[in-house]
Amino acid sequence: MVVILENSATKEQIENVIKHLEDYGFQIHKSTGVQRTVIGAIGVQPGFDTRKVKILDGVADVYRVTAPFKQASRSFKEDKTVIKVKDVEIGGDEIVLIAGPCSIESEEQMFKLAEVVSKSGSKILRGGAFKPRTSPYSFQGMGEEGLVIMRDAAEKNNLVTITEVMQIGEIDVIEKYIDIFQVGARNMQNFALLKELGKTQKPVMLKRGLAATIEEWLMSAEYILANGNPNVMLCERGIRTFETYTRNTFDLSAIPIVQKISHLPVIADPSHATGYRDQVPPMARAAVAAGADGLMIEIHHDPENALSDGPQALLPEVYLELINELKLIAKAIHREI
Numbered sequence: 001m002v003v004i005l006e007n008s009a010t011k012e013q014i015e016n017v018i019k020h021l022e023d024y025g026f027q028i029h030k031s032t033g034v035q036r037t038v039i040g041a042i043g044v045q046p047g048f049d050t051r052k053v054k055i056l057d058g059v060a061d062v063y064r065v066t067a068p069f070k071q072a073s074r075s076f077k078e079d080k081t082v083i084k085v086k087d088v089e090i091g092g093d094e095i096v097l098i099a100g101p102c103s104i105e106s107e108e109q110m111f112k113l114a115e116v117v118s119k120s121g122s123k124i125l126r127g128g129a130f131k132p133r134t135s136p137y138s139f140q141g142m143g144e145e146g147l148v149i150m151r152d153a154a155e156k157n158n159l160v161t162i163t164e165v166m167q168i169g170e171i172d173v174i175e176k177y178i179d180i181f182q183v184g185a186r187n188m189q190n191f192a193l194l195k196e197l198g199k200t201q202k203p204v205m206l207k208r209g210l211a212a213t214i215e216e217w218l219m220s221a222e223y224i225l226a227n228g229n230p231n232v233m234l235c236e237r238g239i240r241t242f243e244t245y246t247r248n249t250f251d252l253s254a255i256p257i258v259q260k261i262s263h264l265p266v267i268a269d270p271s272h273a274t275g276y277r278d279q280v281p282p283m284a285r286a287a288v289a290a291g292a293d294g295l296m297i298e299i300h301h302d303p304e305n306a307l308s309d310g311p312q313a314l315l316p317e318v319y320l321e322l323i324n325e326l327k328l329i330a331k332a333i334h335r336e337i
């Protein structure tokens, strides 16, 4: 249930409403917006008569949230969530660019690519240290050694970092070195992991599962929010369909849908969505036009010899050229890069 307070509601009136809701057995989430305060009351109370709240002083309106995801929904929180990490804002007017290799491979590679990312004006460096590979015989990532390399490369270039966490046991070590947790497509419904990430302080980027509906994806975000971490961003990375010309099918329409039904920032990952470098720039341009709050793009200085996802990595010069195009598209829709 969402309780919208009058613009003129006093502090005492708001406290009184909260007290009543708590007495009725609801869990409270207050959000103080620019215009007015909205209180989310969570808890299933079949047959609860909303008039009991509507008549309280200071209340403008009360309505039920019909979507199964509550805290992730727009009706729960009207203002868009803007996540602040160091001096970077995700979900604001500026479209945030995240770039880097699929996997952290060596010091030389990471320092080289971090410099490219920084020179391009992108703010966030990516790189996997714990890799979810389809084959157990493929490169599994450098682990903690890789995290140290990425942290050092990011510090030198004033970048924020993101890396994938695959299991609960990796949370502490990743939190020590890295700014944002990434939950990969294969782990979108690892609810035990999501609950633990909800108890951490750092932002989480939740990728859409390989065969997840938008509602299932938002329910997974709800697990993180419900456990206390409000800093969740979503990432569309393509879904599995019958098509074989692409690695996955990029669900571009998920971007405006999520923007409408949720307040959480949406990032698009055209690299994993397509799997082929020639398809990445067109889909990156489309994602910006569709309203994504950010892009995650894999780059590599030597893709032929990359230890993972070489075929979808952009060469640094191609990435730089793409950004110039993206800037024009962003401007056309009154955003910035």
Ligand code: PEP
Binding pocket: 102, 128, 132, 164, 183, 184, 185, 186, 207, 237, 272
């Ligand atoms: C990745 O970003 O490195 C990755 C493995 O992506 P996904 O979980 O979307 O496959």
Ligand code: MN
Binding pocket: 102, 103, 272, 298, 308, 309
């Ligand atoms: Mn990859």
